[in-house]
Amino acid sequence: MEQLNEDKLKVSDLVTIDPFYSISQYNEALHALENNGVQYQEWISTLSPYNFYLDLDGDKPIMMNYEQSTRTNWIKLVSKVQPLVNNDEVLLYRRGNKISDIKDYINNDVFAKALKAEKTIVFNYQNREQLLSLSKSYGAIYPIGKYLKGAKRLAICFDAKIKNVVNPSDIELEMGKQRLGQLEMAINYEVLRNRDKVVKWVKTPHFRNGKLLQPSPVSPLKF
Numbered sequence: 001m002e003q004l005n006e007d008k009l010k011v012s013d014l015v016t017i018d019p020f021y022s023i024s025q026y027n028e029a030l031h032a033l034e035n036n037g038v039q040y041q042e043w044i045s046t047l048s049p050y051n052f053y054l055d056l057d058g059d060k061p062i063m064m065n066y067e068q069s070t071r072t073n074w075i076k077l078v079s080k081v082q083p084l085v086n087n088d089e090v091l092l093y094r095r096g097n098k099i100s101d102i103k104d105y106i107n108n109d110v111f112a113k114a115l116k117a118e119k120t121i122v123f124n125y126q127n128r129e130q131l132l133s134l135s136k137s138y139g140a141i142y143p144i145g146k147y148l149k150g151a152k153r154l155a156i157c158f159d160a161k162i163k164n165v166v167n168p169s170d171i172e173l174e175m176g177k178q179r180l181g182q183l184e185m186a187i188n189y190e191v192l193r194n195r196d197k198v199v200k201w202v203k204t205p206h207f208r209n210g211k212l213l214q215p216s217p218v219s220p221l222k223f
Helices: 023-035 086-091 099-106 109-116 128-134 160-164 182-191
Strands: 014-016 041-045 052-055 077-079 120-124 141-147 152-157 171-175 206-208 211-213
Touching: 041 099, 077 182, 109 182, 120 160, 120 182, 128 141, 128 206, 128 211, 152 182, 160 171, 171 182
Parallel strands: none
Antiparallel strands: 014 052, 041 052, 041 077, 120 152, 120 171, 141 152, 141 206, 206 211
């Protein structure tokens, strides 16, 4: 999945079939798209009933009932976690709309950790060398991508003391206890101004004790 930006993003391209069909029928529709070689991206509303939205690269599911996204609900949408290995497909297979089901689709490793953290600091970093250095004193630091055409390089740290050494103008967001999807939604809206969206995989590279630790296989995250 490529990162989005305002040059190619059309909110009206996103559609949901959830109000009209069961989860089983939704999964069948995805299988049909894959069998027919149709590219798609999935997004999830952070509000109950947690409807899934599809971007079919500008196309519409003309043989099915659907609703188009609006600017209002686009703010509430976050990206579905992307797989790294085949086994991830089992984890990410859609089964239900209960909060216990939805967590695995909305939260990858770093956002799941943020959900339990006392403090989450989102900051704009300068380069990898800075993250290597900071990780020697402030625990694991997770890059979450380059956005707004590379103007922002965002990372997450769970030690609030990092604010003492990072330039205050680079502190993008500070959040305490949160509900599901709230942090990602805040990054999308308050930091990226909804001109970009966080894209995430099951496992995130991170810096710890002055080293970069990549998942296996290596994440395609650009940072």
